[in-house]
Amino acid sequence: MALVLNEDQQLLKDSAQAFCQENAPISMLRRLRDSKDAEGFDRDLWQQMVALGWSGMAIPETYGGFAFGYGGLGVVLEETGHTLVSSPLIPTVLLGATLINELGNEAQKEALLPRIVAGELLLALALDEHQVHAPTRIATTARATGAGFVLDGSKLFVLDGHVADQLIVVARSAGAADSRDGISVFLVPADTVGVTITRTWMVDSRNSATVVLQNVEVPASALLGEVGSGYAGLEKSLDIARIGLAAEMLGSMEETFARILDYLKQREQFGVLIGSFQGLQHRAATMYSEIELCKSVVRAALAALDDPAATASEIARFASLAKAKLSEVAALVSNEGIQMHGGIGMTDEFDIGFFLKRARVAQQFLGDELYHRDRYAALSGF
Amino acid sequence: MQALQEFQESTRAWLEENCPPSMRTPMVQDEIAWGGRNATFKNPESKVWLERMAAKGWTCPTWPTEYGGGGLNKEQSIVLSQELARINARPALTSFGISMLGPVLLEYATHEQKMEHIPKIVRGEIRWCQGYSEPGSGSDLASLSTKAELHGDYYTVNGAKVWTSYADKADWIFCLVRTDFEVPKHAGISFLLFDMASTGVSTRPIQLISGSSPFCETFFDNVQVPAGNLVGGLNEGWNIAKRLLQHERTMISSFGLSSGQSDRGGTTSVMAAVEVAAMHYRGDKERLSDPVLRDSIARFKIDSEAFAYTSRRSIEESKQGQGPNATSSMLKNYGCELNKRRYELLLQALGHQALGWEGEGFTPEELQVTREWLRSKANSIEGGTSEVQLNVIAKRVLGLPDLVAMAKK
Ligand SMILES: Cc1cc2nc3c(=O)[nH]c(=O)nc-3n(C[C@H](O)[C@H](O)[C@H](O)COP(=O)(O)OP(=O)(O)OC[C@H]3O[C@@H](n4cnc5c(N)ncnc54)[C@H](O)[C@@H]3O)c2cc1C
Numbered sequence: 165m166a167l168v169l170n171e172d173q174q175l176l177k178d179s180a181q182a183f184c185q186e187n188a189p190i191s192m193l194r195r196l197r198d199s200k201d202a203e204g205f206d207r208d209l210w211q212q213m214v215a216l217g218w219s220g221m222a223i224p225e226t227y228g229g230f231a232f233g234y235g236g237l238g239v240v241l242e243e244t245g246h247t248l249v250s251s252p253l254i255p256t257v258l259l260g261a262t263l264i265n266e267l268g269n270e271a272q273k274e275a276l277l278p279r280i281v282a283g284e285l286l287l288a289l290a291l292d293e294h295q296v297h298a299p300t301r302i303a304t305t306a307r308a309t310g311a312g313f314v315l316d317g318s319k320l321f322v323l324d325g326h327v328a329d330q331l332i333v334v335a336r337s338a339g340a341a342d343s344r345d346g347i348s349v350f351l352v353p354a355d356t357v358g359v360t361i362t363r364t365w366m367v368d369s370r371n372s373a374t375v376v377l378q379n380v381e382v383p384a385s386a387l388l389g390e391v392g393s394g395y396a397g398l399e400k401s402l403d404i405a406r407i408g409l410a411a412e413m414l415g416s417m418e419e420t421f422a423r424i425l426d427y428l429k430q431r432e433q434f435g436v437l438i439g440s441f442q443g444l445q446h447r448a449a450t451m452y453s454e455i456e457l458c459k460s461v462v463r464a465a466l467a468a469l470d471d472p473a474a475t476a477s478e479i480a481r482f483a484s485l486a487k488a489k490l491s492e493v494a495a496l497v498s499n500e501g502i503q504m505h506g507g508i509g510m511t512d513e514f515d516i517g518f519f520l521k522r523a524r525v526a527q528q529f530l531g532d533e534l535y536h537r538d539r540y541a542a543l544s545g546f
Numbered sequence: 547m548q549a550l551q552e553f554q555e556s557t558r559a560w561l562e563e564n565c566p567p568s569m570r571t572p573m574v575q576d577e578i579a580w581g582g583r584n585a586t587f588k589n590p591e592s593k594v595w596l597e598r599m600a601a602k603g604w605t606c607p608t609w610p611t612e613y614g615g616g617g618l619n620k621e622q623s624i625v626l627s628q629e630l631a632r633i634n635a636r637p638a639l640t641s642f643g644i645s646m647l648g649p650v651l652l653e654y655a656t657h658e659q660k661m662e663h664i665p666k667i668v669r670g671e672i673r674w675c676q677g678y679s680e681p682g683s684g685s686d687l688a689s690l691s692t693k694a695e696l697h698g699d700y701y702t703v704n705g706a707k708v709w710t711s712y713a714d715k716a717d718w719i720f721c722l723v724r725t726d727f728e729v730p731k732h733a734g735i736s737f738l739l740f741d742m743a744s745t746g747v748s749t750r751p752i753q754l755i756s757g758s759s760p761f762c763e764t765f766f767d768n769v770q771v772p773a774g775n776l777v778g779g780l781n782e783g784w785n786i787a788k789r790l791l792q793h794e795r796t797m798i799s800s801f802g803l804s805s806g807q808s809d810r811g812g813t814t815s816v817m818a819a820v821e822v823a824a825m826h827y828r829g830d831k832e833r834l835s836d837p838v839l840r841d842s843i844a845r846f847k848i849d850s851e852a853f854a855y856t857s858r859r860s861i862e863e864s865k866q867g868q869g870p871n872a873t874s875s876m877l878k879n880y881g882c883e884l885n886k887r888r889y890e891l892l893l894q895a896l897g898h899q900a901l902g903w904e905g906e907g908f909t910p911e912e913l914q915v916t917r918e919w920l921r922s923k924a925n926s927i928e929g930g931t932s933e934v935q936l937n938v939i940a941k942r943v944l945g946l947p948d949l950v951a952m953a954k955k
Contacts, residue, residue, distance in 0.1 A: 167862050440947040440952045457855075546834045
């Protein structure tokens with residue numbers, strides 16, 4: 165397992181960096197926010213990202229992808245984190261394509277994955293039903309009928325829910341309220357009768373929606389994976405997404421820290437640069453160290469995803485390691501981002517606040533540090 | 547690739563043949579092989595193991611064969627350490643010569659000096675100690691005042707060092723001395739090597755809070771040192787001193803490495819992993835019953851694992867033969883703080899059982915935890931304090947300005 169980028173990954177990273185800075189700076193997110201953009205992302209930008217191959221990065225070549233691995237997708241996500249790019253990359257590619265790849269049958273993969281690569285299909289995962297991530301606490305029901313299934317329930321914080329062509333709905337076809345058994349996963353076109361989607365506005369200005377399913381009828385072919393045993397594939401997909409998300413968080417915290425350092429070397433008080441105060445220097449040095457650890461964790465976790473020998477439980481441990489550590493440090497760095505800028509850090513005109521807002525949503529998404537420390541402990545046998 | 551594969555196979559075979567059985571069990575404190583003129587081997591196999599490894603130069607695998615080292619490249623040395631780890635092999639030799647002095651001699655010393663000192667380090671024949679700190683010069687090391695004056699072919703050394711680890715057991719000392727009092731403090735320091743058996747050298751052991759006394763006050767009273775024992779240029783010792791500290795810090799940072807692992811060298815002790823100890827003392831079977839302690843331990847283990855990847859990444863990133871750089875301060879600081887956290891958590895796991903000092907009511911292992919916990923407090927002091935490491939990171943790695951320099955402007 166290599167902890168440094170290989171040459172191809174480094175080239176990809178450099179080009180992703182240049183692309184994001186030129187084409188998707190933070191001012192784009194600001195514009196989407198200020199204009200209350202109906203879709204919450206820029207379709208032209210997304211098509212450019214598709215043209216660069218980002219939508220097919222980790223998808224196998226047989227389905228039109230580029231087999232660049234999660235290591236490749238990871239460096240792209242890291243760079244999008246630097247400029248807080250709002251795009252379907254996480255909901256459609258990192259979550260959606262991964263779920264189809266992990267759970268779908270041959271026909272589903274052949275039908276859907278090439279369309280994701282081509283940028284023709286947007287997906288959204290309708291999973292959580294509570295204020296915090298709880299992937300086994302599924303009350304949405306899936307009732308088998310002769311022809312297929314009927315879904316009922318409601319889903320919160322569905323990323324890209326209001327722009328997706330298809331929803332990936334996690335429902336319970338059997339089993340107790342908090343059980344891993346009895347979970348089934350369905351592909352539901354967003355315009356199916358009985359599906360009500362309401363956009364919610366989150367602090368990070370990214371897309372999110374509430375999805376209510378009332379008597380939603382889907383055919384048997386909508387099922388992803390087996391009836392009642394979808395959890396293993398769902399969990400593995402979530403773990404992959406957690407690691408990808410950690411890569412994005414890494415980029416955001418590196419950017420926040422770079423901006424802090426710039427300010428420490430530029431702002432003067434008491435006749436000296438504020439970066440000469442030891443109280444700030446030690447905090448900066450501590451942040452640097454923590455970010456270095458985060459970087460190692462993300463590299464190790466991405467490498468594990470591309471290692472054919474890695475088991476699902478090893479990946480689970482890496483995912484919780486990464487999401488716990490990155491969430492903890494994201495909180496630290498985003499808070500210091502405000503504090504070390506003083507008053508200007510509190511102004512909306514200044515960009516640092518966007519990093520704080522994104523950090524908290526990313527921390528919560530797919531499980532916060534408490535969730536993942538608990539899971540890491542359980543996976544480590546204590 | 548092919549050659550590396552062959553190297554791995556031959557290494558594995560050689561180790562199978564040559565590593566004695568007891569050298570594949572976890573190291574015990576009083577069997578650590580420090581080498582030196584007066585080396586004693588409680589376990590005779592330690593001696594065999596040292597001699598076999600030294601003969602191949604594998605006590606210092608990457609050092610040039612010219613000076614007795616193993617001559618391995620970076621990839622080969624990684625393979626060697628993996629193969630050693632695979633059989634849980636003990637270090638054949640532990641010494642300040644290997645971890646601190648040797649690397650700077652290779653970088654700064656003359657060929658003659660290398661020929662004289664390096665092979666003896668590789669073979670563990672001479673044990674070195676570090677004469678840096680003085681009573682008045684700790685963190686502000688460059689203010690040191692031990693004096694060396696040149697008279698003919700000899701330097702006369704006068705002064706006192708303190709906290710000199712194992713000075714009473716060492717054969718030679720690498721010592722920072724002031725050779726010019728007129729210039730700014732960093733510009734008047736030289737790096738001098740001398741025999742601790744020289745007339746005028748004396749040591750007085752100091753007891754630590756843990757009860758052991760591994761370090762000393764060291765006094766120099768008109769010690770005569772041949773002028774040829776100066777390493778690098780006259781008054782150019784500070785750069786060597788700093789370089790050596792980077793090696794020292796990298797070495798110390800490894801204290802943080804074993805701390806998160808649940809199977810330290812195959813030891814079966816419950817103390818080997820904090821969570822195992824915590825569950826054992828609470829009678830927990832599957833899950834640690836105290837949720838707060840469980841979260842603290844999880845946090846600690848996550849940091850330990852992240853730290854282990856970071857240490858590995860820094861090795862992967864370093865170029866062949868380049869050695870450590872200023873990031874060694876980050877590794878040193880983080881590794882030491884982790885090791886201290888580990889012992890604080892062990893204390894929480896064991897409660898009063900970790901607070902015994904001696905005698906009845908405690909197992910030997912519990913008493914050892916008490917002593918090791920106390921010893922761990924030194925981790926963030928020795929090799930430069932944690933605060934000093936943070937200063938180094940701020941200035942050397944992050945490029946933040948120096949307040950003292952700014953205020954003077
Ligand atoms: C177990 C052990 C073994 C050792 N072995 C050796 C050895 O073999 N050879 C050797 O030469 N030395 C050795 N040392 C000495 C060690 O290097 C010094 O103790 C260390 O450098 C600190 O110096 P000091 O003790 O004088 O503390 P001081 O420098 O007096 O520090 C006191 C406190 O002030 C803080 N401080 C000082 N300056 C600053 C600053 N600029 N900014 C912020 N805070 C600051 C320190 O961090 C510390 O908390 C050893 C020490 C220990 C504990």
